[in-house]
Amino acid sequence: MKNELLTLVCALGLLGACTTMGTGSGSLGSQPVSFAWKSTVGGTTGRMSATLTDGRTFSGPYLQVTSEARTDDFAPMWIGWGYGWRDWDREPYPDTEFTTLYSNRVMANLKSSDGQRMRCHFDLSHPSEGMSGGGLGQCQLQNGGTVDAVFPSA
DSSP: OHHHHHHHHHHHHHHHTOOOEEEEEEEETTEEEEEEEEEEGGGTEEEEEEEOTTSOEEEEEEEEEEEEEEGGGGGGGGTTSOSSOTTSSSOOOOSSSEEEEEEEEEEEEEEETTSOEEEEEEEESSGGGGGGGOEEEEEEETTSOEEEEEEOOO
């Protein structure tokens, strides 16, 4: 049983380490903006870039807000019931020591080669899928401009 559990944990770790990539689109007034992102560390962090029509590219890190809870902490919730919530659109809580709870919030801090900054916040459509699950949000330029952004579900 211990060997099977160790094998499962290792396999899940390898799957979680997969890199995903995607694109998005946006607008700065009437001007289109293109986005690209590449995830690392199981999809909750990565790199993002935004390219404006004037050719400026902003790039930098993004981060999905998550938290971890000890699986044992959920034990009182299951007394008198089956383990987990089968009707949620997520998988039941795993039989591991920790459970990651994914919020729908992502933040990015991007910078252009001339030192200008763009900060972004996005609301994900399917938080457990990270940026791959799609979402929408807004970015703010240091000069006060705002970019509305949409990321399609992969």
